[in-house]
Amino acid sequence: MNRYRTVVLVLIVAFFGFLSGVALMETHALQRRSRIPESVDARRFRLLDQDGNVRAELGMPFGEPALFLYDSKGKARAWILLEREGNARIMFVDPEDQAVWTAPPTQNLQPKPE
Structure with missing residues (x-):
């Protein structure tokens, strides 16, 4: 009997x-899913590389x-970017901060001599 x-x-x-293990696994899965929000609201987002430098x-x-x-x-x-008037602008610059391409084009953008 004993x-x-x-x-x-x-x-x-x-x-x-x-x-208990099954219940904890389900709770853990629910917690993991709830960490991914449907939307994120902020004034600024920064993308950092592996060294912590801002890249975007x-x-x-x-x-x-x-x-x-x-x-x-x-x-x-x-x-x-969007200008205050609502016009879109795209710009690429070289290492010396000189514009190499813009859209829409600017009047002072000259082709670089080769």
């Missing part, structure tokens, strides 16, 4: 241990939306 009680007790403990930034630095792309030295080399 052996029978021990076996029943072990089976009950094992069963509840199994149920999406924000409203001039009161209008802008996307900046930075080189490995932290210089803004490309950007897409």
Whole structure:
């Protein structure tokens, strides 16, 4: 009789241990899923490389939306933005901060001599 009680007790403990594990796995899965929001609201987003350097930034630095792309030295080399009037502008610059291409084109942008 004593052996029978021990076996029943072990089976009950094992069963509840199994149920606890299943419940914890489901809770953990729900917690993992809930960490991915449907939307994120912010005034600025920064994308960092593995060394912690800012490589891209999406924000409203001039009161209008802008996307900046930075080189490995932290210089803004490309950007897409909306002007206050609502006109879109895209610009690429060289390492000396000289515009090499813009859209729409600007009048002072001269082709570089080769």
